[in-house]
Amino acid sequence: MASKTGNAFDFDLFKRLLKYTNPYKVTFYFVAVAAILLSFFAVLRPYLLKVTVDDAITPQNYDNLVFYVGLMAGVLVLEVIFQFLFVYFANWLGQEVVRDLRVNLFKHMLNFKMTYFDKSAVGRLVTRAVSDIETIASIFSQGLFMIISDILKMLVVIGFMFYQSWQLTLLVLTVLPLIMYATRVFQKKMKVAFEEVRTQVANLNTFVQERITGMKIVQLFTREKEEYKNFKEINDKHRNAWVKTVWYNSIFFPIAEMATSITIGLIVWFGGLRAVADDGITLGVIIAFIELSQLLFRPLRQIADKFNTLQMGMVAANRVFGILDTDSSISNVGKIEVKDLKGEIEFKNVRFSYTDDEEVLKGVSFKANAGETIAIVGATGAGKSTVINLLNRFYEIDSGQILVDGIDIKDITLESLRSEIAVVLQNVFLFADTILANINLSNPDISEEDVINAAKQIGIHDFINTLPNAYHYNVKERGAMLSSGQRQLISFLRAYMSNPSILILDEATSSVDTYSELLIQEATDKITKGRTSIVIAHRLATIKKADKIMVMDAGEIVEIGTHSELLQKKDGYYKNLYEVQFMAEESL
Structure with a gap:
C-alpha cells in the first residue's frame, strides 16, 4: 500500500x-x-x-x-x-x-x-x-x-x-x-x-x-x-x-x-x-x-x-x-489430505532460485523409495538444504515437479504434508519454555507419559533426568541453558514424537561433543528405522549406512550410489570428498 x-x-x-x-x-x-x-x-x-x-x-x-x-x-x-x-x-x-x-x-x-x-x-x-x-x-x-x-x-x-x-x-x-x-x-x-x-x-x-x-x-x-x-x-x-x-x-x-x-x-x-x-x-x-x-x-x-x-x-x-497486503504466502489450494504415507519421494527436473537469475537447483531429479535412507553430500552452497526446504514447501519451485507417494505436493494440503515430515536441523530452535513444552509443542494429544516413553525408546531419557526438574526444566530463550548437543537430542525427540512418514536430518550431528554424538547416533538408528529418511550428511557413520548417497555440486546431482559404489569411481567427486574430509576422521 x-x-x-x-x-x-x-x-x-x-x-x-x-x-x-x-x-x-x-x-x-x-x-x-x-x-x-x-x-x-x-x-x-x-x-x-x-x-x-x-x-x-x-x-x-x-x-x-x-x-x-x-x-x-x-x-x-x-x-x-x-x-x-x-x-x-x-x-x-x-x-x-x-x-x-x-x-x-x-x-x-x-x-x-x-x-x-x-x-x-x-x-x-x-x-x-x-x-x-x-x-x-x-x-x-x-x-x-x-x-x-x-x-x-x-x-x-x-x-x-x-x-x-x-x-x-x-x-x-x-x-x-x-x-x-x-x-x-x-x-x-x-x-x-x-x-x-x-x-x-x-x-x-x-x-x-x-x-x-x-x-x-x-x-x-x-x-x-x-x-x-x-x-x-x-x-x-x-x-x-x-x-x-x-x-x-x-x-x-x-x-x-x-x-x-x-x-x-x-x-x-x-x-x-x-x-x-x-x-x-x-x-x-x-x-x-x-x-x-x-x-x-x-x-x-x-x-x-x-x-x-x-x-x-x-x-x-x-x-x-x-x-x-503482502502476497507472500505459499499457495495452499491442494485438496488431498494425506496420512501415514509410504514415504516415496521423487524430484523431477526441479529448478529453483531464491533470487531472479541465480538458480540454486538446476534440474534436479532423483527418487527415494519408501523406507530408504538417502544421504546428500556436497560443498556449502551446493543446494543440499534447498532440497529439504522445497520438500516442505517453504518455497515455491520455479519449474519441475516434486512427488510424494506419486502425488504432486502442490495437490496436498500444506498442513497434512508437513505433518507427515519431521525435520531435525543443524541449528536447533527451542522456545523459552520447558523441555516438555518444546517436545510436544503444547499439543494436548501428547501427554508427558508419551514423551517419557518415547525418550526411553530412543535412549535420551537418562540425559533429560540429569537436568534440574527433568522434563519441566526451562531451557530459556533459544535453549540457552543447554549445549548444542543437548538441544539436538531434544530436537530428535520432538521429531520422533510427531511419528513422521518422512524424516529429514540436516547435518544433525555436526558441532556436537562425542558423548552427545553417540546418543544422537543411537537416536538416529531408532528414529530412521522403517521410514524414509533424507540425511544431509556430515558424519561418516551416517553416510556409510545410507541406502543411497547423492552428491551435489553447484545445484546439480553429479553422482549417486552407495558408499562402496561411489568410492570405486576413479577421480569421482565423492571419492575426493571422502579422502579430503573423512579419511582423517576414520583414522581417529
Missing part, C-alpha cells in the same frame, strides 16, 4: 480500518451518540451560567440562584456520567479492534514463504505486530470519536453564539481563520514528522533486537565500542525525529493561546461597551461568550493534538496493512 505522506488524511485507509468495527456496531453507535450528547452538555453549561447571572445574581434573586445552581449541578453530573461512558467504551472498542487486527496479522505472517522472512528484519516485524498495532488503538480511544465530539461541540457552540449575539459571534469568528490555518499547517507537518518517527522506531527496534541476539559475536570480536557508536547514531536519529514533532508543537500551541487571549480581550472590550450603552448585551452574555469562546477554541487546539494521535494511528495502520 502506498503511503500518502504528503496528505493530511487517507480516507481510503480510514474506511478500511473502520471495517474492523463491524462486529461491534452497537458499541460504535453508542459512543457516537455519547459524543453528540456531550457536545450539547458543553453548551448547556454556559447558557445556565448566563441565565444565572442575568436572572439571579444581577436582580439579587436568591430562589432563582439556588434553582440554577442546582440545575447546573445536575447537568454536570450527567456530563460526567456520559464522559465516563464515552471514554470507557471508546477505549474498549479500540482494544477490540487491535486485538482482531493483531490476530489477522499474525495469522497472515504464519503463512508467509520463508523468502519473506529471509528478506525482512525481525525487529521491524515485531514493531509492526506489537507497537504499531497498539498505536492504532489510539485512533478510537483518543482520535476519531474525540475529534467528532469536538467538531460537534464547535458547531453547536457557534450556533448558540449566533442565537445570543451575532455581533459578538462575528467578532470571535474573525480570529478563527488564524487558528484554522495554523491547525492545517500543523497537521500536514506532523503527518510527515510521525512517518519519520515510526521509521526510526522500527530501525531502533531492529538494531537492538539483532545486537542482543548476537551479543556473543559482538563480545567475541570486541565490537562493543563500534556497536555502541552505531547505536548512538541510530538513537540520535530517533531523538531528532521526535524533536521535530516537539518543535511543531512548540510553535502551534503558543499561537493558539495568543489567539484565544486576543479573542477574550475583544469580547470584554466590545461587549463591555455595548453593555454600558445598554445595547442588548448583558453581563451574563459577556460571561457566557468568554466561556463559549474557550469551548470553541479549546476543541480546535485539541483537535490538532488529537489529529496527531489520529495521524500516528493512521501511519501505523498504513504499515500494518502493508504487511497484510
Whole structure:
C-alpha cells in the first residue's frame, strides 16, 4: 500500500480500518451518540451560567440562584456520567479492534514463504505486530470519536453564539481563520514528522533486537565500542525525529493561546461597551461568550493534538496493512489430505532460485523409495538444504515437479504434508519454555507419559533426568541453558514424537561433543528405522549406512550410489570428498 505522506488524511485507509468495527456496531453507535450528547452538555453549561447571572445574581434573586445552581449541578453530573461512558467504551472498542487486527496479522505472517522472512528484519516485524498495532488503538480511544465530539461541540457552540449575539459571534469568528490555518499547517507537518518517527522506531527496534541476539559475536570480536557508536547514531536519529514533532508543537500551541487571549480581550472590550450603552448585551452574555469562546477554541487546539494521535494511528495502520497486503504466502489450494504415507519421494527436473537469475537447483531429479535412507553430500552452497526446504514447501519451485507417494505436493494440503515430515536441523530452535513444552509443542494429544516413553525408546531419557526438574526444566530463550548437543537430542525427540512418514536430518550431528554424538547416533538408528529418511550428511557413520548417497555440486546431482559404489569411481567427486574430509576422521 502506498503511503500518502504528503496528505493530511487517507480516507481510503480510514474506511478500511473502520471495517474492523463491524462486529461491534452497537458499541460504535453508542459512543457516537455519547459524543453528540456531550457536545450539547458543553453548551448547556454556559447558557445556565448566563441565565444565572442575568436572572439571579444581577436582580439579587436568591430562589432563582439556588434553582440554577442546582440545575447546573445536575447537568454536570450527567456530563460526567456520559464522559465516563464515552471514554470507557471508546477505549474498549479500540482494544477490540487491535486485538482482531493483531490476530489477522499474525495469522497472515504464519503463512508467509520463508523468502519473506529471509528478506525482512525481525525487529521491524515485531514493531509492526506489537507497537504499531497498539498505536492504532489510539485512533478510537483518543482520535476519531474525540475529534467528532469536538467538531460537534464547535458547531453547536457557534450556533448558540449566533442565537445570543451575532455581533459578538462575528467578532470571535474573525480570529478563527488564524487558528484554522495554523491547525492545517500543523497537521500536514506532523503527518510527515510521525512517518519519520515510526521509521526510526522500527530501525531502533531492529538494531537492538539483532545486537542482543548476537551479543556473543559482538563480545567475541570486541565490537562493543563500534556497536555502541552505531547505536548512538541510530538513537540520535530517533531523538531528532521526535524533536521535530516537539518543535511543531512548540510553535502551534503558543499561537493558539495568543489567539484565544486576543479573542477574550475583544469580547470584554466590545461587549463591555455595548453593555454600558445598554445595547442588548448583558453581563451574563459577556460571561457566557468568554466561556463559549474557550469551548470553541479549546476543541480546535485539541483537535490538532488529537489529529496527531489520529495521524500516528493512521501511519501505523498504513504499515500494518502493508504487511497484510503482502502476497507472500505459499499457495495452499491442494485438496488431498494425506496420512501415514509410504514415504516415496521423487524430484523431477526441479529448478529453483531464491533470487531472479541465480538458480540454486538446476534440474534436479532423483527418487527415494519408501523406507530408504538417502544421504546428500556436497560443498556449502551446493543446494543440499534447498532440497529439504522445497520438500516442505517453504518455497515455491520455479519449474519441475516434486512427488510424494506419486502425488504432486502442490495437490496436498500444506498442513497434512508437513505433518507427515519431521525435520531435525543443524541449528536447533527451542522456545523459552520447558523441555516438555518444546517436545510436544503444547499439543494436548501428547501427554508427558508419551514423551517419557518415547525418550526411553530412543535412549535420551537418562540425559533429560540429569537436568534440574527433568522434563519441566526451562531451557530459556533459544535453549540457552543447554549445549548444542543437548538441544539436538531434544530436537530428535520432538521429531520422533510427531511419528513422521518422512524424516529429514540436516547435518544433525555436526558441532556436537562425542558423548552427545553417540546418543544422537543411537537416536538416529531408532528414529530412521522403517521410514524414509533424507540425511544431509556430515558424519561418516551416517553416510556409510545410507541406502543411497547423492552428491551435489553447484545445484546439480553429479553422482549417486552407495558408499562402496561411489568410492570405486576413479577421480569421482565423492571419492575426493571422502579422502579430503573423512579419511582423517576414520583414522581417529
